Amino acid sequence: ETGVTQTPRHLVMGMTNKKSLKCEQHLGHNAMYWYKQSAKKPLELMFVYSLEERVENNSVPSRFSPECPNSSHLFLHLHTLQPEDSALYLCASSQAILWATNEKLFFGSGTQLSVL
């Protein structure tokens, strides 16, 4: 495996379900990110972790709960989602935190989430 991998690729869930998205990076990076990509909207940064510590939480509803057990893995735990949460959820990583350096982001292929 190389790069940034995300599972599952597709997820359909009801509003009362609990599910988790998984991201793994094989690049030796120290920063990891969750983004939400919705149609006709710019990419929205949700969470940022640097060296396993959360450094950014952009007013994301509590029904989204991130977890970063180590620098290679990032999870997004989902519960009681709403239909408007349906989107493509992208994980990304960078060597160091993006705004402090001239780093670039490496993205996974995303999880296409549908909330019914």
Next chain:
Amino acid sequence: ELKVEQNPLFLSMQEGKNYTIYCNYSTTSDRLYWYRQDPGKSLESLFVLLSNGAVKQEGRLMASLDTKARLSTLHITAAVHDLSATYFCAVVPQYNAGNNRKLIWGLGTSLAVNP
């Protein structure tokens, strides 16, 4: 509000033609990124532009940055079908008390190159 505006949002062009995608941004910045996304795939970094007047080229794509005009361009030369994708620009605002320290993204330009 910090904004990044791309123009056009949709572009259909013929193979062999040239075209330019524009990215305007509303805040001071000396760092701008261009990314490419193929349908159903991840975003791939194309260019990082770090200073006024920066120009970078990769194959048929050339990106430039004018920080005074707050404008970046992505020029496509002699387009081929393989360039069909969505192209995003993103800006890192220069830090000040009013800015969030994160990338500000454009909506993307969806490019279709037709035979």
